[in-house]
Every structure is written in C-alpha cells, then in structure tokens.
C-alpha cells in the first residue's frame with residue numbers, strides 16, 4: 284500500500300487500473316491487494332470520481348474490463364457500471380437486506396424459492412467450486428463459501444467487488460473476486476455450481492455468455508439462473524440503463540433445453556422487495572438446471 288499526501292491508502296501497483304470500473308480504461312487486467320482500513324478507489328488523474336469503501340481485512344481482487352463503454356451513455360441511458368456503483372455506495376446492503384442473507388438453512392428463505400431449492404439441492408453433494416456471475420455485494424458467494432465452496436465471484440462494479448471482499452472478511456470466509464465484464468470473461472476451469480442471479484437481463488448477446496457458463500460447468504453440475512422476462516415491461520425506475528429481458532421461451536430457456544431441470548418457474552408481475560426505491564414489479568425466469576453427465 285502507498286500513503287498519499289491526501290492521507291488515503293491506495294493499492295501499490297498500477298493504480299490507474301484500480302479505477303477500472305469507475306473510469307474504465309480500455310483493456311486492462313490487474314491484481315491489487317488491500318489491507319484493512321479505508322481505501323479510496325480512485326485514478327491518479329485529477330477530477331476523477333472517488334469510490335470509498337470500508338474494508339475490514341486483507342483481500343485480493345483481480346481487475347479486468349475490456350468491453351464496456353467508458354463514461355459515455357448509450358442512447359441517453361446510464362451505464363450499468365455507473366448505475367450499480369451509485370446504488371452500492373448508497374447503502375451498506377443494497378441487496379439481501381434481511382439478517383438471514385448468509386444463512387445456509389433453506390428454511391431461512393421462505394421469500395426465495397430459488398435460494399431455498401439451491402440450498403436443498405447442494406446439500407446432496409459435497410462442496411466444490413462455485414462461480415457467481417454478476418455477484419453484486421456477494422450474498423450468494425459468501426453463503427456458498429460458508430458452506431465450504433471455493434468461490435470465484437465476478438462483478439463489473441468495482442464498488443460491489445470491494446464490498447464482497449469486505450463482507451466476506453466480516454463473515455470469516457475468503458472469496459476470489461474479479462472485476463470483469465462477463466461478456467469477455469473466460470471462467471477458469473470447471474465448476475460444480477454456477478450462479479447467475481440477476482445478471483442476464485443486462486446482457487444483450489446472451490448465447491455466448493451462457494455457452495461459456497455451460498462449458499465451465501462440470502458434467503452433473505448445476506446452473507442457477509434468474510433474470511427478468513419480457514412478460515411485463517421493465518419498470519421506469521430500472522429502464523434507465525440498457526436492459527435486455529428474455530421471453531419465457533427465449534434464448535435462456537432454449538439454451539438449457541438439453542439440461543435436466545430441477546426447478547423452473549416464471550414469476551409474473553411480482554412486487555419487488557429486495558431493494559429500496561419506488562414500489563414496482565418485475566417478471567422473472569427462474570431456473571435450476573443440471574448438466575447432463
């Protein structure tokens with residue numbers, strides 16, 4: 284760590300890359316180390332926006348961002364990175380605000396059939412490797428780490444990624460966190476479980492991303508998927524970033540036609556309760572599927 288004249292601590296190596304998700308320089312990949320304390324995620328250039336997160340213990344985050352759109356807005360819309368950076372800075376826990384967020388007992392999740400069923404299904408197998416794509420603030424990742432999984436978390440928001448590190452340390456577990464755009468991300472090796480919770484409606488070209496997820500799943504492994512469907516329109520409070528919902532019989536369900544479905548359901552026009560903001564509803568595709576042996 285380096286101490287700067289403004290009193291902040293910043294990672295020692297290639298600081299400009301630490302700003303990846305805030306400033307998004309083209310094509311970069313780096314690994315930076317943090318130790319406990321208050322760290323500013325900031326580029327060295329003046330006028331940069333600062334993202335400050337509190338962090339409890341040491342951690343490591345590998346950073347990569349290759350195909351996002353810089354600070355320009357697309358069609359007058361905010362970028363997904365900017366949007367989630369702001370949300371994740373706004374509250375300690377933007378997602379999973381219940382105290383049970385890291386509970387490993389399925390009955391702790393009467394409000395989420397997907398989480399409940401995931402926990403019941405993985406109770407039947409030994410913990411192995413898990414990949415959490417679009418990991419947000421890391422609730423799924425940390426819960427799996429508590430269950431003994433070796434977890435790789437991928438998140439495009441640098442602020443979210445830092446919160447995963449901090450919350451994992453608070454929970455006494457380690458999670459490997461990478462700041463990356465899943466559109467470019469190549470999973471390393473094979474996973475027993477891949478979670479893709481709330482990510483795919485932010486991905487326009489879903490087929491190649493799903494293809495890489497499926498390739499990275501070991502035979503017999505599980506994919507857990509949740510995304511917004513086109514059954515209802517994206518509510519105005521979310522239609523401020525590019526969103527690409529999928530029909531209930533669209534690319535996502537089609538991509539899993541040869542996989543064994545352990546759970547599939549379509550939530551339609553369900554009131555959102557997992558984050559704060561104006562009252563609104565979403566329609567979802569939710570699925571747990573097992574890769575054929």
Ligand SMILES: C[S@@+](CC[C@H](N)C(=O)[O-])C[C@H]1O[C@@H](n2cnc3c(N)ncnc32)[C@H](O)[C@@H]1O
Nearest residue numbers: 367378417418419438439440464465480481485
């Ligand atoms: C709806 S949130 C879900 C967070 C988390 N999975 C959960 O359930 O608590 C979607 C997350 O996907 C991330 N995301 C969106 N597009 C992404 C991309 N192209 N690559 C990686 N992460 C992305 C967002 O930053 C956000 O944290």
